[in-house]
Every structure is written in structure tokens, then in C-alpha cells.
Amino acid sequence: MKGKVIKINEAATADIDAMYALMDEFYDNMDRAVFERDFYAKDYCIILRNDEGRLVGFTTQKVMTVTVDGREIHGMFSGDTIIHRDYWGDTELFRVWAQFWFPYAEQYDEFYWFLICKGYKTYRILPLFWREFYPKCKTETPEYERKIIDAYASLLYPDEYNRETGVIEYRHVKDRLKPGVADIDGRRIKNKDIAFFNAVNPHHADGNDLACLAKIDRSLLRRHSEELLFR
Numbered sequence: 001m002k003g004k005v006i007k008i009n010e011a012a013t014a015d016i017d018a019m020y021a022l023m024d025e026f027y028d029n030m031d032r033a034v035f036e037r038d039f040y041a042k043d044y045c046i047i048l049r050n051d052e053g054r055l056v057g058f059t060t061q062k063v064m065t066v067t068v069d070g071r072e073i074h075g076m077f078s079g080d081t082i083i084h085r086d087y088w089g090d091t092e093l094f095r096v097w098a099q100f101w102f103p104y105a106e107q108y109d110e111f112y113w114f115l116i117c118k119g120y121k122t123y124r125i126l127p128l129f130w131r132e133f134y135p136k137c138k139t140e141t142p143e144y145e146r147k148i149i150d151a152y153a154s155l156l157y158p159d160e161y162n163r164e165t166g167v168i169e170y171r172h173v174k175d176r177l178k179p180g181v182a183d184i185d186g187r188r189i190k191n192k193d194i195a196f197f198n199a200v201n202p203h204h205a206d207g208n209d210l211a212c213l214a215k216i217d218r219s220l221l222r223r224h225s226e227e228l229l230f231r
Contacts, residue, residue, distance in 0.1 A: 022056075045058055068148055076113055101216055111217075114213065116210065130220055135212065176207035
């Protein structure tokens with residue numbers, strides 16, 4: 001696979017069709033109008049293509065600013081993200097993502113990744129690459145980071161974000177991963193990060209999202225991340 005960052009308004013109609021088809025393959029309750037509304041509300045999109053040029057994955061991002069204790073907090077929110085199962089385990093998406101957003105973040109004193117996770121595979125990106133992120137197994141989320149999570153999640157989902165649980169609990173029919181895409185079975189639940197995700201977002205199979213946060217700062221990455229992401 002090869003990935004490329006484009007601005008949302010540069011996306012070709014054929015690629016948008018392919019993105020929706022890919023989402024519909026792996027998610028239940030998809031709606032084309034909702035998909036396009038969310039897509040055009042973002043600022044950037046990373047598109048993945050295979051050697052034949054076929055679109056096999058993508059992720060969208062929106063630059064955001066929230067206010068915490070009277071201070072502006074800058075960051076980026078990830079929207080729809082999917083990779084075709086034939087390419088699960090490939091790190092190209094994360095490499096392209098990192099090589100765009102880490103330099104972008106350098107213009108700010110602090111810049112965060114605002115992330116919501118309805119599946120354990122998305123959540124596991126955080127412990128795979130970051131030493132410090134929240135919420136995290138066996139670690140209390142510090143007050144400052146909790147306020148940032150509450151601020152961005154409440155801005156995006158004012159009627160559905162539960163501050164007590166840190167979960168976006170949708171009140172309407174919501175897209176959700178199809179069975180077999182990210183099921184948590186007896187083997188996977190033995191992983192501490194997957195077990196934690198399952199415990200704090202027990203209704204993830206219904207489409208609920210866990211609100212997460214990671215600071216985009218290379219000093220907070222795990223040692224192996226440098227080689228994987230910036231090679």
C-alpha cells in the first residue's frame with residue numbers, strides 16, 4: 001500500500017464512492033448522506049491505495065480548538081477510518097499519518113490527537129505507539145487531560161457524551177462494526193489493553209465510542225515507534 005494526504009475538497013467522486021463502499025463492507029447501519037456530511041466536515045483525508053491503484057483504506061481528520069480553563073487547546077480529531085482486511089497489520093496508514101501530523105503539531109506549544117474508539121483495534125494503536133495516552137489501563141487520567149477529553153467530546157457530541165464514563169453513548173441508530181471485524185473473544189480478552197477497553201466501553205458492539213487523547217509529541221512515543229513511523 002501507499003498512502004497520500006489530501007485536503008477534503010480535493011477528494012474525487014470515485015474515491016468517495018470507494019470509501020463509502022469500504023465502510024459499508026465492514027460497518028452495519030451505514031447511511032450515505034450521513035457519511036458525506038461527516039466527510040465534508042473534516043479538513044484532511046489520508047487515502048491508501050494498493051499496487052493496482054485501488055482504494056483500500058482511508059482516514060479523515062478535522063483540526064479543532066477547544067477551551068480548557070480559559071486556555072485554547074489545539075488538536076486534530078480523527079473521523080471515519082477503515083483498512084480492508086487484506087491489509088490489516090500494515091503500518092502504512094500510521095506512517096503517513098505521523099509524517100504529516102507530527103510536523104504539523106510543531107507550530108503549537110501543545111497539540112493533541114482527539115480520538116474516539118468503537119473497536120479494540122483502533123484503541124490498541126495508542127499503547128502500540130505511545131507511552132502516554134488516556135484513558136489507559138491501571139492509570140488514572142490526570143485532571144488536565146480529563147478536562148481536554150471532556151471539552152472536545154462535549155463539543156462534538158453535546159447530547160451523547162457521558163462525562164462519568166468517558167463514552168459517547170449514541171441515542172440514535174449508529175454505524176457499528178460488523179460481527180467478525182473486531183470481536184473480543186476469550187483469547188483477545190487476555191490482553192490487558194483489550195480487556196481495559198472492553199471494561200470501560202462495554203457496549204462498543206452497539207457502536208458506542210470511547211473518547212481518547214494522545215499528545216502529538218515524539219518524546220512520548222515508544223522507542224520502536226520512531227523506526228516504524230519515521231523510516
